[in-house]
Amino acid sequence: MRFRGRLVDVACIQHFTRVVSTISKLAKNYVLRITPDKLYFILNDSVTSGGISIWCEMIQANFFDEYNMDGVSAEFNEIYLDIIGENIMRALKSAQSAKSVKVKLTKKHTPCLTFDVQLPSLSVSSRNVVHDVPVNVIARRLWEDYQEPPMPEFDISIYMPPLRLLRNVIDRMKNLSSYVILSGNGNGEMNLSVETDMVSVTTHFRDLSNPTWNKDGELEESQYEISQDGQSQNFVSARIDIKKFSNFLIGQQMNPSKVICNIVHNKVIHFFLIQDDLSLQYFIPVISL
Amino acid sequence: MKCIIPGNNVRVFGKAIHCLSKIGEDLYIEPLENGLALRTVNTSRSAYACFMFAPTFFYHYDDGKCQNDTQQQEKENEDDGKFKCKITMKSCLSVFKSLPTIEKTVEKCKIKLNFTDARLVFTLLCKHGITKTYNLTFQETESLQAVFAKDLCPNKIVAQSKLLCDAVGNFQTSQEEVTLIVSPEKVCLKNYVDDEPDPNKVMHTEMSLLPEEFDDYTIGLDTEVTFCLKELRAILTFADACYQHVSIFFETIGKPIVFALDGESVFEASFVLATLAEPGSTQNTTQVQPAPTARRTVSKTESQKKTTVASKKTPAHESRSCDGWNDRHNGFNNTSNQPDRPSAFSERNSPRQNLKMAGDAGPSRMPDIVARIPDGREDDDCSNASSESFTFQGKIGIQTSGNKPECFNVQIGEGDTSTVDIHIPSGDEDEFDFIPSTPPTKKFKSMFFGSSQSQTNSSQNETMVKPTTVLAEDTDEDDSD
Numbered sequence: 001m002r003f004r005g006r007l008v009d010v011a012c013i014q015h016f017t018r019v020v021s022t023i024s025k026l027a028k029n030y031v032l033r034i035t036p037d038k039l040y041f042i043l044n045d046s047v048t049s050g051g052i053s054i055w056c057e058m059i060q061a062n063f064f065d066e067y068n069m070d071g072v073s074a075e076f077n078e079i080y081l082d083i084i085g086e087n088i089m090r091a092l093k094s095a096q097s098a099k100s101v102k103v104k105l106t107k108k109h110t111p112c113l114t115f116d117v118q119l120p121s122l123s124v125s126s127r128n129v130v131h132d133v134p135v136n137v138i139a140r141r142l143w144e145d146y147q148e149p150p151m152p153e154f155d156i157s158i159y160m161p162p163l164r165l166l167r168n169v170i171d172r173m174k175n176l177s178s179y180v181i182l183s184g185n186g187n188g189e190m191n192l193s194v195e196t197d198m199v200s201v202t203t204h205f206r207d208l209s210n211p212t213w214n215k216d217g218e219l220e221e222s223q224y225e226i227s228q229d230g231q232s233q234n235f236v237s238a239r240i241d242i243k244k245f246s247n248f249l250i251g252q253q254m255n256p257s258k259v260i261c262n263i264v265h266n267k268v269i270h271f272f273l274i275q276d277d278l279s280l281q282y283f284i285p286v287i288s289l
Numbered sequence: 290m291k292c293i294i295p296g297n298n299v300r301v302f303g304k305a306i307h308c309l310s311k312i313g314e315d316l317y318i319e320p321l322e323n324g325l326a327l328r329t330v331n332t333s334r335s336a337y338a339c340f341m342f343a344p345t346f347f348y349h350y351d352d353g354k355c356q357n358d359t360q361q362q363e364k365e366n367e368d369d370g371k372f373k374c375k376i377t378m379k380s381c382l383s384v385f386k387s388l389p390t391i392e393k394t395v396e397k398c399k400i401k402l403n404f405t406d407a408r409l410v411f412t413l414l415c416k417h418g419i420t421k422t423y424n425l426t427f428q429e430t431e432s433l434q435a436v437f438a439k440d441l442c443p444n445k446i447v448a449q450s451k452l453l454c455d456a457v458g459n460f461q462t463s464q465e466e467v468t469l470i471v472s473p474e475k476v477c478l479k480n481y482v483d484d485e486p487d488p489n490k491v492m493h494t495e496m497s498l499l500p501e502e503f504d505d506y507t508i509g510l511d512t513e514v515t516f517c518l519k520e521l522r523a524i525l526t527f528a529d530a531c532y533q534h535v536s537i538f539f540e541t542i543g544k545p546i547v548f549a550l551d552g553e554s555v556f557e558a559s560f561v562l563a564t565l566a567e568p569g570s571t572q573n574t575t576q577v578q579p580a581p582t583a584r585r586t587v588s589k590t591e592s593q594k595k596t597t598v599a600s601k602k603t604p605a606h607e608s609r610s611c612d613g614w615n616d617r618h619n620g621f622n623n624t625s626n627q628p629d630r631p632s633a634f635s636e637r638n639s640p641r642q643n644l645k646m647a648g649d650a651g652p653s654r655m656p657d658i659v660a661r662i663p664d665g666r667e668d669d670d671c672s673n674a675s676s677e678s679f680t681f682q683g684k685i686g687i688q689t690s691g692n693k694p695e696c697f698n699v700q701i702g703e704g705d706t707s708t709v710d711i712h713i714p715s716g717d718e719d720e721f722d723f724i725p726s727t728p729p730t731k732k733f734k735s736m737f738f739g740s741s742q743s744q745t746n747s748s749q750n751e752t753m754v755k756p757t758t759v760l761a762e763d764t765d766e767d768d769s770d
Contacts, residue, residue: 087492090461090492090494091492093459094458094459109489109493110490112493119455121499121502122449122452122501122502123499123502124501125501127455127456127496127497127499128497129494129495129496129497130493130495130497131459131492131493131494131495132493132494132495134489134490134492
């Protein structure tokens with residue numbers, strides 16, 4: 001098992017940092033899956049601890065200048081590591097102005113993901129910071145716990161308004177209630193509402209669009225046609241923990257080009273962030289009354 | 290005593306107060322002939338800070354000598370009639386709370402002793418004729434003095450504060466201690482990882498720098514020292530704000546590390562931090578039975594772990610002096626006969642002496658450090674009954690002096706098992722000779738040469754014990770006789 005990658009460009013380092021930071025704000029520890037072409041950040045929370053799932057995938061070639069890996073075996077050429085987000089963030093924090101960052105899997109006192117950061121210095125040679133982040137290597141037999149969650153059979157799929165706008169709304173709503181009801185219809189309308197004994201507040205968003213998905217669950221580019229069914233006016237809603245939603249809005253730093261919200265009525269909300277060839281899926285389960 | 294700080298220096302003064310406030314809870318103020326000294330020590334007494342503002346720093350500086358006549362009578366016991374006091378850091382911080390505002394508005398700051406009302410008066414003369422007056426209560430006190438000899442340290446590094454800030458910035462804020470490893474070829478800064486929680490689950494960070502980056506780099510002794518990051522951060526915050534170069538003096542494991550700032554001759558600052566007596570080949574572990582639980586709680590509140598306190602503060606001075614202290618009792622009284630070490634304050638020998646004698650002299654003679662510094666009294670206690678030793682926040686420095694000059698830092702760790710690490714500082718290694726069966730006479734060594742020393746001799750021996758591991762039981766009582 002071997003892994004070694006090198007980030008050179010400042011933009012790449014920062015982009016990588018933003019992705020990791022986004023994930024780290026959503027989950028304390030998560031799984032890093034390393035394959036020859038892609039890196040994945042995966043969280044698969046059990047229902048008892050909130051039932052959140054995250055699936056983020058990125059193409060390594062867009063980040064790494066050098067990238068070598070050998071998986072567990074030729075047949076299963078992958079590595080699964082359990083990592084603590086905070087540690088990785090700390091390691092990357094000192095890499096913000098770095099000349100280059102080497103990331104490698106090492107065996108020190110324990111299996112570690114080592115970040116070897118070359119920093120500019122006052123003299124010719126560079127400063128060198130090494131962070132050894134302890135990781136757990138996940139055994140082959142447990143891999144199946146970390147497979148991509150299936151695309152839910154959603155009732156409604158809708159493009160979200162700008163996340164920054166949503167964030168302001170949710171920030172206010174957070175003071176009123178611990179739950180928010182997110183609802184949408186096939187007519188490009190989305191509502192956010194909180195309800196308490198004293199007050200009920202709803203924010204309406206209009207003129208959004210509904211993406212179309214083909215039968216394989218692939219997104220089709222012809223986005224501007226409104227969904228077919230005659231039920232498109234009916235709202236489908238889901239009640240979720242407002243804190244989790246707010247964390248998601250605050251924490252995300254990826255500047256996605258598209259954010260899709262898929263709602264399975266009274267079951268789950270599935271956020272789908274797409275930015276070039278980077279994608280993040282985030283599942284928040286419904287909390288029923 | 291009266292001094293007036295000009296507007297452009299108030300900022301520096303305020304920053305100094307902020308820096309001190311991050312280290313200690315009391316501010317010791319002492320007007321001296323050569324300037325105003327502001328000092329503090331942290332509660333576990335593993336860190337000491339001193340700012341010395343030269344008279345040129347002020348518009349007007351009067352150390353209050355002329356008032357001595359009246360004061361002298363009131364304080365017969367004082368060696369000189371000079372005014373010294375301590376105020377709580379909080380009260381002083383309230384004067385300089387918002388530095389940006391102070392920078393913008395204050396034109397002058399006047400510090401004056403109001404002797405009749407027993408108040409230390411800080412007056413901020415601001416723009417538009419606004420005057421803010423703070424009457425702070427104070428306590429008279431003995432001078433606070435750490436004895437250290439930075440000039441004798443074989444290792445000296447001078448660096449720009451920015452470099453050190455960058456280096457420290459790589460460590461997480463919750464990191465408590467760092468280890469500095471030096472060799473002529475390179476400098477390494479590592480986070481210190483304690484035994485718990487599991488070191489395998491903790492992130493290890495190591496930064497290496499080349500000597501070229503430093504303004505001065507003299508390494509006479511390859512070594513590694515571990516010290517608290519919190520105080521270092523406070524120092525660097527100050528240094529960075531004032532564009533200071535930081536000089537670092539240190540010797541070796543278990544000996545104090547000194548950070549010095551030199552503010553273009555208008556002020557200077559020294560910080561003495563204890564370094565950890567690392568468990569290692571030179572150390573042995575024993576256990577002190579009574580302390581464990583209580584001590585652990587205390588030291589947790591203290592956020593600092595096993596930094597050896599005392600030894601650290603005075604080591605250079607003491608470890609050498611102990612050679613001459615074959616008879617421990619003489620040792621105390623002979624302090625003044627020792628060759629004076631060029632310490633930062635070497636010319637001021639008297640406080641040191643006073644402190645050293647404190648134990649002998651008893652409370653009437655030396656009430657100050659002993660009675661007023663909470664820890665001081667506790668040192669006293671712990672010398673009498675080791676069961677009290679936990680009050681010392683898990684840190685005890687003990688130095689022995691016997692026929693064979695040997696030095697130990699006894700350090701009480703915070704771990705589940707209360708361990709006492711006996712460390713023989715390698716500085717004296719040539720003379721080191723350890724005979725397990727004959728524990729040498731010991732002297733409790735406190736940073737301030739507090740009270741404890743005389744009584745300590747007998748009772749501390751016990752804690753010392755032998756180089757072998759003694760499990761728990763009553764080491765103290767057994768060995769004491």
